Amino acid sequence: MPKTTSSTPASHIAANAAAPMWQSAAYSVFPDSVVQGPYTARALSRTKLTSDYHSPANEFLSPQVSFKFSLNGRDNEMPIGQDHLFVALPKADGTGLETPLIAFGHQYRDPTLVSANTYLAPNTPLTIRLDMRPVLAAFRQQGFYQLYNGQKLYKDDFKHVFVAGNTAPLSWDFDNLINKPHLELKDPDGDGIYETTVTLNAPASAKSTASSRKQSLDVSAFPQLTSDYPLLDALYNLALEEAKRAVEPDGTFRTGQEWAGVWTRDISYSIILSQALLQPEVAKTSLLRKVTPEGRIVQDTGTGGAYPCSTDRIIWATAAWEIYKATGDEAWLRQVYPIIKNSIGDDQQVAYDPATGLVRGESSFLDWREQTYPKWMQPVDIYQSETLGTNAAHFQGNQVLALMAEQLGHSAVAARHRAVAARIKQGINQHLWQEERGYYGQFLYGRNFLQLSPKAEALGEALTVLFEVADEAKARRVVAHTPVMEYGIPCIYPQISGIPPYHNNAVWPFVQSYWGLAAAKVGNETAFMESMMAVARPAALFLTNKENFVASNGDFAGTEINSSNMLWSLSGALGLVYKGLFGMDFQADRLTFRPFVPQALQGTRKLTGFRYRQAVLDMQLLGYGRTIRNITLDGQPLPNATIPATLTGAHAIRIELANETPTATPQHKVPHHVAPLTPVVAYAHGSLTWPAVEGATAYQVLRNGQFAGRTTTPEFAVPAPVTYTEYQVVAIDNKGFESFASEPLPVEAEKFRRTYELETSAPTAEKAHKSFAGTGYSGKGVLEISTERNRELTFRLSVPETGLYALDFRYANGNGPINTSNKCAIRTLRLGQQRLGTVVLPQRGQDAWSDWGFSNPILVRLNKGTHSLTLAYEATDKNMHGEVNQAMLDYVRLTRM
Numbered sequence: 061m062p063k064t065t066s067s068t069p070a071s072h073i074a075a076n077a078a079a080p081m082w083q084s085a086a087y088s089v090f091p092d093s094v095v096q097g098p099y100t101a102r103a104l105s106r107t108k109l110t111s112d113y114h115s116p117a118n119e120f121l122s123p124q125v126s127f128k129f130s131l132n133g134r135d136n137e138m139p140i141g142q143d144h145l146f147v148a149l150p151k152a153d154g155t156g157l158e159t160p161l162i163a164f165g166h167q168y169r170d171p172t173l174v175s176a177n178t179y180l181a182p183n184t185p186l187t188i189r190l191d192m193r194p195v196l197a198a199f200r201q202q203g204f205y206q207l208y209n210g211q212k213l214y215k216d217d218f219k220h221v222f223v224a225g226n227t228a229p230l231s232w233d234f235d236n237l238i239n240k241p242h243l244e245l246k247d248p249d250g251d252g253i254y255e256t257t258v259t260l261n262a263p264a265s266a267k268s269t270a271s272s273r274k275q276s277l278d279v280s281a282f283p284q285l286t287s288d289y290p291l292l293d294a295l296y297n298l299a300l301e302e303a304k305r306a307v308e309p310d311g312t313f314r315t316g317q318e319w320a321g322v323w324t325r326d327i328s329y330s331i332i333l334s335q336a337l338l339q340p341e342v343a344k345t346s347l348l349r350k351v352t353p354e355g356r357i358v359q360d361t362g363t364g365g366a367y368p369c370s371t372d373r374i375i376w377a378t379a380a381w382e383i384y385k386a387t388g389d390e391a392w393l394r395q396v397y398p399i400i401k402n403s404i405g406d407d408q409q410v411a412y413d414p415a416t417g418l419v420r421g422e423s424s425f426l427d428w429r430e431q432t433y434p435k436w437m438q439p440v441d442i443y444q445s446e447t448l449g450t451n452a453a454h455f456q457g458n459q460v461l462a463l464m465a466e467q468l469g470h471s472a473v474a475a476r477h478r479a480v481a482a483r484i485k486q487g488i489n490q491h492l493w494q495e496e497r498g499y500y501g502q503f504l505y506g507r508n509f510l511q512l513s514p515k516a517e518a519l520g521e522a523l524t525v526l527f528e529v530a531d532e533a534k535a536r537r538v539v540a541h542t543p544v545m546e547y548g549i550p551c552i553y554p555q556i557s558g559i560p561p562y563h564n565n566a567v568w569p570f571v572q573s574y575w576g577l578a579a580a581k582v583g584n585e586t587a588f589m590e591s592m593m594a595v596a597r598p599a600a601l602f603l604t605n606k607e608n609f610v611a612s613n614g615d616f617a618g619t620e621i622n623s624s625n626m627l628w629s630l631s632g633a634l635g636l637v638y639k640g641l642f643g644m645d646f647q648a649d650r651l652t653f654r655p656f657v658p659q660a661l662q663g664t665r666k667l668t669g670f671r672y673r674q675a676v677l678d679m680q681l682l683g684y685g686r687t688i689r690n691i692t693l694d695g696q697p698l699p700n701a702t703i704p705a706t707l708t709g710a711h712a713i714r715i716e717l718a719n720e721t722p723t724a725t726p727q728h729k730v731p732h733h734v735a736p737l738t739p740v741v742a743y744a745h746g747s748l749t750w751p752a753v754e755g756a757t758a759y760q761v762l763r764n765g766q767f768a769g770r771t772t773t774p775e776f777a778v779p780a781p782v783t784y785t786e787y788q789v790v791a792i793d794n795k796g797f798e799s800f801a802s803e804p805l806p807v808e809a810e811k812f813r814r815t816y817e818l819e820t821s822a823p824t825a826e827k828a829h830k831s832f833a834g835t836g837y838s839g840k841g842v843l844e845i846s847t848e849r850n851r852e853l854t855f856r857l858s859v860p861e862t863g864l865y866a867l868d869f870r871y872a873n874g875n876g877p878i879n880t881s882n883k884c885a886i887r888t889l890r891l892g893q894q895r896l897g898t899v900v901l902p903q904r905g906q907d908a909w910s911d912w913g914f915s916n917p918i919l920v921r922l923n924k925g926t927h928s929l930t931l932a933y934e935a936t937d938k939n940m941h942g943e944v945n946q947a948m949l950d951y952v953r954l955t956r957m
Contacts, residue, residue: 081289081660082593086546086614089593092290094600096614101600103294106286107275113601115268115617121180121261123148127225129164129190129245131218132905133237133877136207137165140435141558141737141754143225147172148184148260158187161253164195165208180227184260188223190245193252203835214835214910221245221254229258232560233620235429235879238906269616269624273603277301282338285637287665292592295599299633302605302625303338312346316607316623324350324360325372325425328379329570330628333635336382337644337670343383344392347376352942357403359940362422363429364439364902365876365884366940368410371421372450374403374457381460385646388673388705397464401473404461407454408480409936410886410898416446416504417487423503424449424519429879431563432552434738434800437505439878439902444916446510447503448492448520455484456527467648485529493534498541500524502552507804508866508917508957509765509786514798515735516542518549519571525578532582539584543730547614548594549575554733554797561610562620565732568608569595573632580640580656583686584725588640589658595633605629612732642667642681642715653701655715656686662719674708683717690716736791736799739774743807748776748787753799756791762801763787784812784866784957812956814860818843818869818949821855828948834872834909837950842872845887846946851933857954859922864957866917869931870950871901874909878902882940885947889918890930896920899931901947912950919957 080088087096094101101111126143147170198205199215222237245254279300315326350358362370380396411420426432458481465473492500502517504510525535543553548567555565576591604624643654662684670677739750761768791799817839828844875883885901897918
């Protein structure tokens, strides 16, 4: 039964002829309307909606402005959690506000006291002043400035000074500061004092939506829905219209009103949800737009230069298979089969981890580094991580390839990829399952030693259920126990401190739709009904299918970026009807009906003009529950509720449900919660120490990724290492929620490590191109690797004793920023003919050729003596750019493990 509370104003309820069909403390949904606090959205007809929703985002802003300065768009002024604070209250004389002159790296905290009901005034100009003279003096004296974390910023690499902060137009999105020129500080007179003026709480920046929406496009060619619920019918028609509006003149899908172009993961998830059924030809054209000339799937976005730091392009395969299931197009199957086979073949070489059975790479769709990863993780660390959603996508990609191979008569390929899928499934259940929580963890992360982040990751949790990575019992537990907030299921839980809503503290309707379908699959009526409402509420109030909204308050205006007419959001709304309520289960040779109608949505609904291959179906669904009492095709009983793929012509299907009240099913509702900050750990004189983390009541210490101890104070004594040892610290709050583990800290690593200058170890190699202007390397020079220079680099190492070693490279890659572009450098490491692994050298900043970091470590067992190794550019090392695959190498590091 629907939940009831007394929190919804009686006046709103009385205004509706019917009782609410769903209700919570946050909002109520009636057959014709949604009521949230003082706001109401109403369906005036099946084609017209109205809403008086107004975003409260700008009304109650605190005048306390937190900010940091940023050199070159990096979070590099002060440690995490240490910010400047200025109280932006109007001056008595009416003059503009300005901060005191703040020296870079020296924290300023405004002592002004602010009462709880004091808010930031609209249109508050603030001049922010920065003293850069100590930094500039360091450039003159020694050629570099040493940042708080010990890293060096070289004079030639200094390009910009920005301010990041918590109050719009300030933003904590460091990676995108370069695209926000109003946040750049300037020094026009050259005195070392940098300034910028921003206008806080500008009404022009307050986002708004339309007050009414009337259908203006003809959607009669699409399946038509009628039911006893005018609101749901109107939202269905809104999604149909936006689906038609999402098709560009070139026959491809537009990702969203604010997102032009075709994006691999967006179109793929949208096609799986509903677009394969609704617009299969557009779906085909869109998928083929995301194929490289070499016949590989495009990884078009991701950290550090896209592929292979991000590897979720494989969801393309499931979308391609969905089109085949919907259309039966054999030519399509033959066209996409080699693309998927070749792409997985490359991934097996570049991204599959034989030790865990899992696949490396960024969390699927969560491609904004700071929104879901600890700040210390560099792009190469994200490549090394092994994430839930991406692995579920690779499991299904291999399953799909096996099904395609079987359909096309390639039985050996089918068997091989079923085995690969089985290994990934085993790896997910062995390494990511959390028995005590009842759902999977977010990802494995670390450097030489991985451990599990226990956060819930909504899309991944849903995919494990839908793709049957989880067995039946686990699937029910996942849906019952994964944390869900008042306005829906957040992308991750708990949230990350200091990160504004986007993936952090946000609900994405397309993820909510996958979650709803997972709930329907396991028969969890509570979760399925609430998912449908969590998708209906924002679409009705905002009068469009938004990209996302803030999880803690349900508002669209509080996220970093948003878009209307969002393809995967509208596709999810349609998918909940087709695959949820009507329960259409498409297979290669049939369509089976597994409907699920929550009791609160009982009644009669019709879906007419639905095209399935060569048939047109008019469907009538009566009653509630998930047990079919009677199903007929043209008045005749339909065995197994299944129609064959060979059916042609027009037909009528009538489904009568048994009206069985389902067994009560739980859902894990939780309040908004922010996890503690990630500790920053140092080592000296036999002890680990770190600044106390606000809100932490205990700390857990990890040694090489395993539990080493627990303390309530920010220090921990450790023994002198006898082998290579890394430590991390996790802060734990009074509710038991954990921070991310701190950056791995090697203790006395010099005892177990040697370095070899590559310019001397590979004397015949070409040195860096004459245009290279980087600094900060060791030795006498650097080596350049590219598609033209040093395609095969051979170097010699002297191994002191037989054992297991980690081998990595100090490198620079200034071909692009951390968060965009597609020029990650990739190489294959060999010992003779033996392939040791893939070396990944991601982008570290646009033109940042003096920003040095380390590649991923390759573990290899080496015998005592001298060895020749080869770093080669091979066929599987082609990145998404194709032409620029370049890095500078300083030295190779050999660590005895």
